[in-house]
Amino acid sequence: MNRGFGMITAFLILIAALGIGGTALCGERKNYAKENERYALLETTFRERTKKILEEQGFRDSGVTLTWTREEGGVRSYRAEIHHRRIQCLERDDRERLTESLRWEEFSREVASLCIVYT
Numbered sequence: 001m002n003r004g005f006g007m008i009t010a011f012l013i014l015i016a017a018l019g020i021g022g023t024a025l026c027g028e029r030k031n032y033a034k035e036n037e038r039y040a041l042l043e044t045t046f047r048e049r050t051k052k053i054l055e056e057q058g059f060r061d062s063g064v065t066l067t068w069t070r071e072e073g074g075v076r077s078y079r080a081e082i083h084h085r086r087i088q089c090l091e092r093d094d095r096e097r098l099t100e101s102l103r104w105e106e107f108s109r110e111v112a113s114l115c116i117v118y119t
Contacts, residue, residue, distance in 0.1 A: 042106075042107055042110055046066065047066065050082070050104075054084065054102075059084045062087075063082070063083030064080060064082055066078055066080050068111075076111050076112060077112045077114075077115075078111050078113070078114045080102075081117050081118075081119050082102075084118070088118060
């Protein structure tokens with residue numbers, strides 16, 4: 001009788017521990033999902049803004065690819081690749097001016113770093 005009671009008690013403790021752990025993980029997943037939504041909105045806005053600026057400067061049909069890595073503490077670092085053949089023909093100073101016009105202060109405040117590369 002004691003052995004059966006001990007096994008039932010251990011089983012109930014195990015279920016309670018898993019339930020508490022699951023609840024904590026669920027809250028963590030919700031925070032992660034909110035963070036992903038916030039960054040997704042920033043990324044979409046950055047892409048649209050970048051394409052608009054490129055089009056205004058004569059680089060129609062440019063491709064913009066964003067990749068990111070998550071640093072310690074949850075902050076992200078981004079690499080923006082701008083795809084347009086004519087940009088490669090620009091002088092270094094012209095490319096630097098283009099890069100400065102593409103940097104978006106609101107986006108740069110939210111991320112650890114933003115590297116813009118032309119391919």
